[in-house]
Amino acid sequence: MTHILILGAGYAGIRSAKKLSKLVPGDTTIDLVDKNTDHVEKMSLHEIAAGTSTVKSMSFPIKDSINTDKVNFIQATVTKINKDEKTVSFSDHEDMSYDYLIIGLGFRSENFGLPGADEFSLVLQDIPTAEKIFETIEKNVANYKTSNDPKDLNIVVCGAGFTGVEILGELIDSTKKLQEKYGTPEINVTCLEMATRILPMFDEELADYAVEYLKKNNINLKTGSKIKEIQKDGVLYDDTEGNEHKDEANTIIWTVGVSGSDVMTESGFDVKRNRAVVTDYLNLESNPEIYVLGDVSASMDPESNRPYPTTAQLAIAQADVAAKNIVASIKNTNPEKFVYKSLGTIASLGQHTGIADMIIGGRHFKTKGGMAAHAKNFSKDKSILEVSNLKIALAKGKL
Numbered sequence: 001m002t003h004i005l006i007l008g009a010g011y012a013g014i015r016s017a018k019k020l021s022k023l024v025p026g027d028t029t030i031d032l033v034d035k036n037t038d039h040v041e042k043m044s045l046h047e048i049a050a051g052t053s054t055v056k057s058m059s060f061p062i063k064d065s066i067n068t069d070k071v072n073f074i075q076a077t078v079t080k081i082n083k084d085e086k087t088v089s090f091s092d093h094e095d096m097s098y099d100y101l102i103i104g105l106g107f108r109s110e111n112f113g114l115p116g117a118d119e120f121s122l123v124l125q126d127i128p129t130a131e132k133i134f135e136t137i138e139k140n141v142a143n144y145k146t147s148n149d150p151k152d153l154n155i156v157v158c159g160a161g162f163t164g165v166e167i168l169g170e171l172i173d174s175t176k177k178l179q180e181k182y183g184t185p186e187i188n189v190t191c192l193e194m195a196t197r198i199l200p201m202f203d204e205e206l207a208d209y210a211v212e213y214l215k216k217n218n219i220n221l222k223t224g225s226k227i228k229e230i231q232k233d234g235v236l237y238d239d240t241e242g243n244e245h246k247d248e249a250n251t252i253i254w255t256v257g258v259s260g261s262d263v264m265t266e267s268g269f270d271v272k273r274n275r276a277v278v279t280d281y282l283n284l285e286s287n288p289e290i291y292v293l294g295d296v297s298a299s300m301d302p303e304s305n306r307p308y309p310t311t312a313q314l315a316i317a318q319a320d321v322a323a324k325n326i327v328a329s330i331k332n333t334n335p336e337k338f339v340y341k342s343l344g345t346i347a348s349l350g351q352h353t354g355i356a357d358m359i360i361g362g363r364h365f366k367t368k369g370g371m372a373a374h375a376k377n378f379s380k381d382k383s384i385l386e387v388s389n390l391k392i393a394l395a396k397g398k399l
Protein backbone atom coordinates (compact mmCIF):
# COMPACT_ATOMS: atom_id res chain seq x y z
CA MET A 1 0.00 0.00 0.00
CA THR A 2 1.37 3.42 -1.00
CA HIS A 3 0.48 6.58 0.91
CA ILE A 4 0.54 9.95 -0.90
CA LEU A 5 0.18 13.00 1.30
CA ILE A 6 -0.65 16.38 -0.28
CA LEU A 7 -0.13 19.54 1.78
CA GLY A 8 -2.29 22.50 0.76
CA ALA A 9 -5.50 22.49 -1.28
CA GLY A 10 -4.67 25.53 -3.37
CA TYR A 11 -4.25 25.36 -7.14
CA ALA A 12 -1.27 22.98 -6.94
CA GLY A 13 -2.57 20.67 -4.21
CA ILE A 14 -6.15 20.26 -5.32
CA ARG A 15 -5.16 19.75 -8.97
CA SER A 16 -2.61 17.06 -7.99
CA ALA A 17 -5.26 15.31 -5.90
CA LYS A 18 -7.66 15.32 -8.83
CA LYS A 19 -5.07 13.98 -11.26
CA LEU A 20 -3.72 11.35 -8.86
CA SER A 21 -7.18 10.05 -8.07
CA LYS A 22 -7.55 9.12 -11.75
CA LEU A 23 -4.09 7.62 -12.21
CA VAL A 24 -2.98 5.74 -9.08
CA PRO A 25 -3.19 1.96 -8.63
CA GLY A 26 -6.06 0.74 -6.44
CA ASP A 27 -3.97 0.08 -3.31
CA THR A 28 -2.94 3.75 -2.94
CA THR A 29 -4.17 6.10 -0.23
CA ILE A 30 -4.30 9.83 -1.00
CA ASP A 31 -4.69 12.34 1.83
CA LEU A 32 -5.19 16.02 1.03
CA VAL A 33 -4.61 18.40 3.94
CA ASP A 34 -5.49 22.08 4.24
CA LYS A 35 -5.90 24.40 7.21
CA ASN A 36 -9.20 25.60 5.72
CA THR A 37 -12.24 23.64 4.55
CA ASP A 38 -12.68 25.84 1.46
CA HIS A 39 -10.45 26.30 -1.58
CA VAL A 40 -9.89 29.98 -2.33
CA GLU A 41 -9.26 31.37 -5.81
CA LYS A 42 -6.30 33.47 -4.69
CA MET A 43 -6.05 35.20 -8.07
CA SER A 44 -9.22 37.09 -7.16
CA LEU A 45 -8.18 38.21 -3.66
CA HIS A 46 -7.67 41.81 -4.78
CA GLU A 47 -11.39 42.02 -5.55
CA ILE A 48 -12.28 41.15 -1.94
CA ALA A 49 -9.69 43.69 -0.75
CA ALA A 50 -11.32 46.43 -2.81
CA GLY A 51 -14.87 45.30 -2.00
CA THR A 52 -15.84 44.54 -5.60
CA SER A 53 -16.47 40.80 -5.06
CA THR A 54 -17.57 38.52 -2.27
CA VAL A 55 -15.77 35.63 -0.59
CA LYS A 56 -18.62 33.35 -1.64
CA SER A 57 -18.01 34.03 -5.31
CA MET A 58 -14.39 32.89 -5.17
CA SER A 59 -14.33 29.95 -2.80
CA PHE A 60 -15.87 26.50 -2.60
CA PRO A 61 -15.70 23.50 -0.24
CA ILE A 62 -12.61 21.41 -1.00
CA LYS A 63 -14.65 18.22 -0.50
CA ASP A 64 -17.03 19.23 -3.31
CA SER A 65 -14.22 19.41 -5.83
CA ILE A 66 -12.48 16.08 -5.23
CA ASN A 67 -13.48 12.47 -5.64
CA THR A 68 -13.93 11.60 -1.96
CA ASP A 69 -13.96 7.86 -2.74
CA LYS A 70 -10.31 8.22 -3.76
CA VAL A 71 -9.05 11.24 -1.78
CA ASN A 72 -9.48 11.85 1.97
CA PHE A 73 -9.66 15.49 2.91
CA ILE A 74 -8.25 16.35 6.34
CA GLN A 75 -8.48 19.81 7.88
CA ALA A 76 -5.20 20.44 9.73
CA THR A 77 -2.44 23.04 9.94
CA VAL A 78 1.05 21.94 8.93
CA THR A 79 3.84 23.12 11.21
CA LYS A 80 6.81 21.06 10.04
CA ILE A 81 7.88 18.51 7.47
CA ASN A 82 10.30 15.98 8.98
CA LYS A 83 11.90 14.84 5.74
CA ASP A 84 14.34 12.38 7.28
CA GLU A 85 11.55 10.55 9.14
CA LYS A 86 9.12 11.01 6.21
CA THR A 87 6.51 12.49 8.53
CA VAL A 88 4.60 15.77 8.79
CA SER A 89 3.69 17.54 12.05
CA PHE A 90 0.59 19.65 12.61
CA SER A 91 -0.58 22.07 15.29
CA ASP A 92 -3.98 20.39 15.49
CA HIS A 93 -3.53 16.80 14.30
CA GLU A 94 -1.25 13.88 15.08
CA ASP A 95 1.83 13.37 12.89
CA MET A 96 1.24 11.72 9.53
CA SER A 97 3.73 9.60 7.59
CA TYR A 98 4.03 9.36 3.81
CA ASP A 99 5.67 7.48 0.97
CA TYR A 100 5.28 10.43 -1.41
CA LEU A 101 4.74 14.02 -0.37
CA ILE A 102 3.42 16.93 -2.45
CA ILE A 103 3.99 20.35 -0.91
CA GLY A 104 1.65 23.08 -2.19
CA LEU A 105 1.49 25.44 0.79
CA GLY A 106 1.42 28.64 -1.26
CA PHE A 107 2.58 32.19 -0.54
CA ARG A 108 2.67 34.80 2.16
CA SER A 109 3.28 38.53 1.92
CA GLU A 110 6.96 39.56 2.17
CA ASN A 111 7.91 42.87 3.81
CA PHE A 112 11.70 42.67 3.22
CA GLY A 113 12.26 43.92 6.78
CA LEU A 114 11.04 47.43 5.97
CA PRO A 115 10.57 49.43 9.19
CA GLY A 116 6.92 49.75 10.17
CA ALA A 117 5.59 47.50 7.39
CA ASP A 118 4.44 44.78 9.81
CA GLU A 119 2.81 47.16 12.27
CA PHE A 120 1.21 49.75 10.05
CA SER A 121 0.41 48.29 6.64
CA LEU A 122 -2.22 45.84 5.49
CA VAL A 123 -1.07 42.77 3.59
CA LEU A 124 -2.97 40.68 1.06
CA GLN A 125 -2.42 36.94 1.37
CA ASP A 126 -5.68 35.21 2.23
CA ILE A 127 -9.37 35.84 2.85
CA PRO A 128 -9.02 37.37 6.35
CA THR A 129 -6.32 39.84 5.22
CA ALA A 130 -8.28 40.74 2.07
CA GLU A 131 -11.41 41.36 4.14
CA LYS A 132 -9.43 43.44 6.62
CA ILE A 133 -8.27 45.75 3.81
CA PHE A 134 -11.79 46.55 2.68
CA GLU A 135 -13.07 46.85 6.27
CA THR A 136 -10.31 49.39 7.01
CA ILE A 137 -11.00 51.41 3.86
CA GLU A 138 -14.73 51.54 4.60
CA LYS A 139 -14.29 52.24 8.32
CA ASN A 140 -11.98 55.19 7.59
CA VAL A 141 -14.24 56.63 4.88
CA ALA A 142 -17.24 56.32 7.22
CA ASN A 143 -15.25 57.95 9.99
CA TYR A 144 -14.49 61.04 7.88
CA LYS A 145 -17.92 62.53 8.64
CA THR A 146 -17.02 62.95 12.32
CA SER A 147 -13.21 63.20 12.11
CA ASN A 148 -12.88 65.55 9.10
CA ASP A 149 -9.39 64.08 8.95
CA PRO A 150 -8.22 64.06 5.27
CA LYS A 151 -6.08 61.00 6.09
CA ASP A 152 -9.32 59.00 6.45
CA LEU A 153 -9.90 59.57 2.72
CA ASN A 154 -6.31 58.78 1.69
CA ILE A 155 -5.28 55.29 0.62
CA VAL A 156 -1.66 54.48 -0.19
CA VAL A 157 -0.85 51.29 -2.10
CA CYS A 158 2.82 50.34 -1.71
CA GLY A 159 4.10 48.63 -4.87
CA ALA A 160 2.79 48.67 -8.45
CA GLY A 161 3.55 45.04 -9.25
CA PHE A 162 0.89 42.77 -10.66
CA THR A 163 -1.15 42.62 -7.43
CA GLY A 164 -0.78 46.36 -6.70
CA VAL A 165 -2.00 47.31 -10.17
CA GLU A 166 -4.95 44.91 -9.98
CA ILE A 167 -6.00 46.38 -6.61
CA LEU A 168 -5.70 49.92 -7.98
CA GLY A 169 -7.98 48.97 -10.87
CA GLU A 170 -10.64 47.66 -8.48
CA LEU A 171 -10.29 50.70 -6.19
CA ILE A 172 -11.24 53.00 -9.09
CA ASP A 173 -14.67 51.37 -9.04
CA SER A 174 -15.14 50.83 -5.32
CA THR A 175 -13.94 54.22 -4.02
CA LYS A 176 -16.53 55.98 -6.22
CA LYS A 177 -19.25 53.85 -4.60
CA LEU A 178 -17.95 54.50 -1.07
CA GLN A 179 -17.75 58.24 -1.74
CA GLU A 180 -21.38 58.19 -2.81
CA LYS A 181 -22.47 55.95 0.07
CA TYR A 182 -20.89 58.14 2.76
CA GLY A 183 -21.24 61.51 0.99
CA THR A 184 -17.56 62.38 1.35
CA PRO A 185 -15.23 64.48 -0.81
CA GLU A 186 -13.08 62.50 -3.26
CA ILE A 187 -11.20 59.48 -1.93
CA ASN A 188 -7.53 59.79 -2.93
CA VAL A 189 -5.60 56.72 -4.01
CA THR A 190 -1.81 56.99 -4.32
CA CYS A 191 0.57 54.25 -5.40
CA LEU A 192 4.27 54.37 -4.53
CA GLU A 193 6.56 52.29 -6.71
CA MET A 194 10.36 52.21 -6.79
CA ALA A 195 10.69 51.18 -10.47
CA THR A 196 10.29 53.83 -13.12
CA ARG A 197 8.65 51.41 -15.58
CA ILE A 198 5.86 49.25 -14.15
CA LEU A 199 4.54 45.84 -15.30
CA PRO A 200 7.77 44.63 -16.94
CA MET A 201 6.06 41.35 -17.91
CA PHE A 202 4.10 43.34 -20.53
CA ASP A 203 5.48 45.27 -23.50
CA GLU A 204 5.69 49.04 -23.29
CA GLU A 205 2.48 49.68 -25.20
CA LEU A 206 0.36 47.55 -22.85
CA ALA A 207 2.13 48.84 -19.72
CA ASP A 208 1.60 52.43 -20.93
CA TYR A 209 -2.08 51.72 -21.48
CA ALA A 210 -2.35 50.55 -17.86
CA VAL A 211 -0.50 53.62 -16.56
CA GLU A 212 -2.65 56.00 -18.62
CA TYR A 213 -5.84 54.26 -17.51
CA LEU A 214 -4.90 54.50 -13.84
CA LYS A 215 -3.87 58.16 -14.14
CA LYS A 216 -7.00 59.07 -16.13
CA ASN A 217 -9.02 57.62 -13.27
CA ASN A 218 -7.28 59.76 -10.65
CA ILE A 219 -4.86 57.17 -9.31
CA ASN A 220 -1.81 59.12 -8.24
CA LEU A 221 0.90 56.76 -9.49
CA LYS A 222 4.32 57.86 -8.23
CA THR A 223 7.01 55.74 -9.86
CA GLY A 224 10.65 56.18 -8.81
CA SER A 225 9.55 56.34 -5.15
CA LYS A 226 11.79 54.40 -2.77
CA ILE A 227 9.76 53.55 0.32
CA LYS A 228 11.84 53.93 3.51
CA GLU A 229 9.39 53.48 6.34
CA ILE A 230 5.73 52.88 7.03
CA GLN A 231 4.36 55.00 9.87
CA LYS A 232 1.00 54.88 11.62
CA ASP A 233 -0.30 57.78 9.55
CA GLY A 234 1.63 57.58 6.30
CA VAL A 235 4.51 56.40 4.17
CA LEU A 236 8.00 57.90 4.09
CA TYR A 237 9.86 57.68 0.76
CA ASP A 238 12.63 59.22 -1.34
CA ASP A 239 12.03 60.45 -4.89
CA THR A 240 14.54 59.84 -7.71
CA GLU A 241 16.56 62.90 -6.62
CA GLY A 242 16.84 61.54 -3.09
CA ASN A 243 14.41 64.07 -1.59
CA GLU A 244 12.36 62.70 1.29
CA HIS A 245 8.55 62.90 1.25
CA LYS A 246 5.71 61.64 3.38
CA ASP A 247 2.30 60.70 1.97
CA GLU A 248 -0.22 60.74 4.78
CA ALA A 249 -2.94 58.09 4.88
CA ASN A 250 -4.94 56.03 7.35
CA THR A 251 -5.15 53.09 4.93
CA ILE A 252 -1.81 51.70 3.78
CA ILE A 253 -1.81 48.56 1.64
CA TRP A 254 1.39 46.55 1.18
CA THR A 255 1.74 44.69 -2.15
CA VAL A 256 5.50 44.79 -2.62
CA GLY A 257 6.23 41.08 -2.86
CA VAL A 258 5.54 37.53 -1.73
CA SER A 259 7.51 34.54 -0.41
CA GLY A 260 6.61 30.88 -0.11
CA SER A 261 5.20 29.42 3.13
CA ASP A 262 7.41 29.70 6.23
CA VAL A 263 6.94 25.95 6.78
CA MET A 264 9.63 25.49 4.09
CA THR A 265 12.35 27.25 6.10
CA GLU A 266 11.12 25.86 9.41
CA SER A 267 11.43 22.34 7.99
CA GLY A 268 15.09 22.91 7.04
CA PHE A 269 14.68 22.89 3.26
CA ASP A 270 17.30 24.64 1.19
CA VAL A 271 15.25 27.68 0.14
CA LYS A 272 15.39 31.22 -1.18
CA ARG A 273 12.42 33.33 -0.03
CA ASN A 274 10.87 30.07 1.23
CA ARG A 275 11.00 28.48 -2.23
CA ALA A 276 12.86 25.21 -2.87
CA VAL A 277 14.62 24.56 -6.17
CA VAL A 278 13.13 21.47 -7.80
CA THR A 279 14.55 19.12 -10.43
CA ASP A 280 13.22 18.95 -14.01
CA TYR A 281 10.82 16.33 -12.62
CA LEU A 282 9.54 18.71 -9.90
CA ASN A 283 10.91 16.73 -6.95
CA LEU A 284 13.85 17.44 -4.67
CA GLU A 285 17.31 16.22 -5.59
CA SER A 286 17.94 15.29 -1.92
CA ASN A 287 14.50 13.71 -1.34
CA PRO A 288 13.07 12.39 -4.62
CA GLU A 289 9.85 11.31 -2.86
CA ILE A 290 9.05 14.99 -2.16
CA TYR A 291 7.45 17.10 -4.91
CA VAL A 292 7.32 20.85 -4.38
CA LEU A 293 4.80 22.80 -6.43
CA GLY A 294 3.34 26.27 -6.92
CA ASP A 295 4.46 29.24 -4.86
CA VAL A 296 6.78 27.20 -2.60
CA SER A 297 8.77 25.91 -5.56
CA ALA A 298 11.52 27.43 -7.65
CA SER A 299 11.11 25.67 -10.97
CA MET A 300 13.86 26.75 -13.34
CA ASP A 301 13.18 28.19 -16.78
CA PRO A 302 15.98 26.74 -18.96
CA GLU A 303 15.82 29.78 -21.27
CA SER A 304 16.36 32.49 -18.65
CA ASN A 305 18.06 30.23 -16.07
CA ARG A 306 15.80 31.89 -13.50
CA PRO A 307 12.78 30.41 -11.73
CA TYR A 308 9.50 30.79 -13.59
CA PRO A 309 7.34 33.52 -12.06
CA THR A 310 4.97 31.85 -9.57
CA THR A 311 1.40 31.83 -10.86
CA ALA A 312 -1.72 29.70 -10.53
CA GLN A 313 -1.22 28.74 -14.17
CA LEU A 314 2.25 27.39 -13.37
CA ALA A 315 1.02 25.59 -10.22
CA ILE A 316 -1.69 23.76 -12.19
CA ALA A 317 0.72 22.75 -14.97
CA GLN A 318 3.23 21.48 -12.39
CA ALA A 319 0.53 19.48 -10.58
CA ASP A 320 -0.28 17.49 -13.73
CA VAL A 321 3.34 16.47 -14.24
CA ALA A 322 4.02 15.76 -10.55
CA ALA A 323 0.97 13.46 -10.40
CA LYS A 324 2.19 11.56 -13.47
CA ASN A 325 5.71 11.28 -12.06
CA ILE A 326 4.54 9.89 -8.72
CA VAL A 327 2.52 7.26 -10.57
CA ALA A 328 5.56 6.53 -12.79
CA SER A 329 7.65 6.03 -9.66
CA ILE A 330 5.05 3.70 -8.11
CA LYS A 331 4.86 1.71 -11.35
CA ASN A 332 8.60 1.85 -11.98
CA THR A 333 8.24 3.56 -15.36
CA ASN A 334 10.02 6.63 -16.77
CA PRO A 335 9.14 10.05 -15.32
CA GLU A 336 8.27 13.07 -17.48
CA LYS A 337 10.31 16.28 -17.59
CA PHE A 338 8.37 19.42 -16.75
CA VAL A 339 8.20 21.65 -19.81
CA TYR A 340 6.22 24.82 -19.17
CA LYS A 341 4.24 26.43 -21.95
CA SER A 342 2.81 29.65 -20.57
CA LEU A 343 -0.56 30.73 -21.93
CA GLY A 344 0.42 34.34 -21.32
CA THR A 345 -0.37 37.03 -18.76
CA ILE A 346 -3.51 39.06 -18.18
CA ALA A 347 -3.83 41.92 -15.68
CA SER A 348 -7.22 43.34 -14.83
CA LEU A 349 -7.78 47.06 -14.28
CA GLY A 350 -11.11 46.75 -12.51
CA GLN A 351 -14.03 44.64 -13.67
CA HIS A 352 -14.32 45.99 -17.22
CA THR A 353 -10.86 46.56 -18.64
CA GLY A 354 -7.33 45.25 -18.54
CA ILE A 355 -4.26 44.31 -20.56
CA ALA A 356 -3.49 40.89 -21.98
CA ASP A 357 -0.58 39.18 -23.68
CA MET A 358 -1.89 35.73 -24.53
CA ILE A 359 0.16 32.95 -26.11
CA ILE A 360 -1.78 30.64 -28.41
CA GLY A 361 0.07 28.05 -30.48
CA GLY A 362 3.35 29.81 -29.70
CA ARG A 363 2.10 33.17 -31.03
CA HIS A 364 1.47 36.26 -28.91
CA PHE A 365 -1.94 37.94 -29.07
CA LYS A 366 -1.94 41.29 -27.31
CA THR A 367 -5.06 43.17 -26.42
CA LYS A 368 -6.33 45.83 -24.03
CA GLY A 369 -9.64 47.20 -22.78
CA GLY A 370 -12.85 45.14 -22.70
CA MET A 371 -11.40 42.23 -24.66
CA ALA A 372 -8.67 41.81 -22.03
CA ALA A 373 -11.31 41.86 -19.27
CA HIS A 374 -13.20 39.05 -21.05
CA ALA A 375 -9.96 37.11 -21.45
CA LYS A 376 -9.28 37.53 -17.72
CA ASN A 377 -12.73 36.21 -16.82
CA PHE A 378 -12.19 33.29 -19.19
CA SER A 379 -8.82 32.49 -17.58
CA LYS A 380 -10.39 32.56 -14.11
CA ASP A 381 -13.22 30.26 -15.22
CA LYS A 382 -10.64 27.94 -16.78
CA SER A 383 -8.66 27.73 -13.56
CA ILE A 384 -11.82 27.05 -11.49
CA LEU A 385 -12.67 24.22 -13.88
CA GLU A 386 -9.13 22.85 -13.64
CA VAL A 387 -9.30 22.58 -9.84
CA SER A 388 -12.97 21.66 -9.44
CA ASN A 389 -15.75 20.41 -11.72
CA LEU A 390 -18.29 21.74 -14.19
CA LYS A 391 -20.99 22.25 -11.54
CA ILE A 392 -18.76 24.49 -9.40
CA ALA A 393 -17.32 26.28 -12.46
CA LEU A 394 -20.82 27.10 -13.73
CA ALA A 395 -21.88 28.33 -10.29
CA LYS A 396 -18.79 30.54 -9.85
CA GLY A 397 -17.99 31.45 -13.46
CA LYS A 398 -18.37 34.96 -14.82
CA LEU A 399 -18.87 34.21 -18.50
Ligand SMILES: Cc1cc2nc3c(=O)[nH]c(=O)nc-3n(C[C@H](O)[C@H](O)[C@H](O)COP(=O)(O)OP(=O)(O)OC[C@H]3O[C@@H](n4cnc5c(N)ncnc54)[C@H](O)[C@@H]3O)c2cc1C
Pocket residue numbers: 007008009010011012013033034035036039040041042043044045046076077078079104105106107124163166261263293294295296310311312313314315346
Ligand atom coordinates in the same frame (compact mmCIF):
# COMPACT_ATOMS: atom_id res chain seq x y z
C1 LIG B 1 -4.15 39.46 -6.27
C2 LIG B 1 -3.55 38.30 -6.99
C3 LIG B 1 -3.81 38.12 -8.35
C4 LIG B 1 -3.25 37.03 -9.03
N1 LIG B 1 -3.54 36.86 -10.35
C5 LIG B 1 -3.10 35.76 -11.00
C6 LIG B 1 -3.47 35.52 -12.35
O1 LIG B 1 -4.16 36.33 -12.98
N2 LIG B 1 -3.03 34.37 -12.94
C7 LIG B 1 -2.27 33.46 -12.27
O2 LIG B 1 -1.93 32.41 -12.85
N3 LIG B 1 -1.88 33.67 -11.00
C8 LIG B 1 -2.27 34.79 -10.34
N4 LIG B 1 -1.91 35.02 -9.03
C9 LIG B 1 -0.95 34.10 -8.37
C10 LIG B 1 -1.63 32.86 -7.84
O3 LIG B 1 -2.74 33.19 -7.05
C11 LIG B 1 -0.64 32.02 -7.03
O4 LIG B 1 0.51 31.81 -7.79
C12 LIG B 1 -1.30 30.69 -6.67
O5 LIG B 1 -2.30 30.92 -5.71
C13 LIG B 1 -0.29 29.67 -6.15
O6 LIG B 1 -0.96 28.46 -5.99
P1 LIG B 1 -0.50 27.42 -4.86
O7 LIG B 1 -1.32 26.20 -5.05
O8 LIG B 1 0.97 27.31 -4.86
O9 LIG B 1 -0.87 28.13 -3.48
P2 LIG B 1 -2.24 28.72 -2.90
O10 LIG B 1 -3.25 28.91 -3.96
O11 LIG B 1 -1.82 29.90 -2.11
O12 LIG B 1 -2.74 27.56 -1.94
C14 LIG B 1 -2.04 27.21 -0.78
C15 LIG B 1 -2.98 26.39 0.10
O13 LIG B 1 -2.23 25.94 1.23
C16 LIG B 1 -3.00 26.13 2.40
N5 LIG B 1 -2.06 26.30 3.52
C17 LIG B 1 -1.15 27.27 3.66
N6 LIG B 1 -0.43 27.09 4.77
C18 LIG B 1 -0.90 25.97 5.35
C19 LIG B 1 -0.56 25.24 6.52
N7 LIG B 1 0.43 25.63 7.33
N8 LIG B 1 -1.24 24.10 6.81
C20 LIG B 1 -2.24 23.67 5.99
N9 LIG B 1 -2.61 24.32 4.88
C21 LIG B 1 -1.95 25.45 4.55
C22 LIG B 1 -3.84 27.36 2.11
O14 LIG B 1 -5.01 27.39 2.93
C23 LIG B 1 -4.14 27.19 0.63
O15 LIG B 1 -5.35 26.48 0.42
C24 LIG B 1 -2.43 36.11 -8.34
C25 LIG B 1 -2.18 36.30 -6.96
C26 LIG B 1 -2.72 37.37 -6.30
C27 LIG B 1 -2.48 37.54 -4.83
